[in-house]
Amino acid sequence: MVKYHRAWLLILAWEKIVRYNLTTAYFLWLISGFGALGFHRFYLGKTGTGLLWMFSGGLGGLGSLYDLITLPRQVREANLAYAAREAIGYENYSQGGGFIPNMRQPETPERVILRLAKANNGMVTAGEVAIEANIPIEEAQRQLDNLAKKGIAQVRVRSSGVLVYFFPEFSKEDTDFVD
Incomplete structure (x- = not known):
């Protein structure tokens, strides 16, 4: 019923x-x-x-x-x-x-990375990208490394030892990193 x-x-x-x-x-x-x-x-x-x-x-x-x-x-x-x-x-x-059908094109990994960076104050990890883009973590790492090589992102290390890709253009402040 x-x-x-x-x-x-x-x-x-x-x-x-x-x-x-x-x-x-x-x-x-x-x-x-x-x-x-x-x-x-x-x-x-x-x-x-x-x-x-x-x-x-x-x-x-x-x-x-x-x-x-x-x-x-x-x-x-x-x-x-x-x-x-x-x-x-x-x-x-x-x-x-x-x-x-009005098919939506799947979001590219690069776009997922930039969207995450904007939402997370410029900081993105490979795990976050892998989950959001539904790709293997190795592919997420490769995509992030490519953006770092282009100078769009910086590779930083958190005090906990986690690799974080930092996008300065999306950051409000530059803290919590060990250079």
């Missing part, structure tokens, strides 16, 4: 994301010869049946009559499909009816 209730809450949340309007759909149905040209179907993203309606006169008027009765449900389904695409990140919906 709880899962059923959660599903309805999810549907209600999706319904707040509205792209398609029932009034607009009925207006397009009306101006397309009472649905015979299928403009309302193109509007709802149903390109295939829109073409079928256009070339068959709304399936001889029977499809147009069907649409007159079921248009509210079709608009609701189109809005739910749109909300679902938005929720899972498929923002670039192609005209061909397929999905083109």
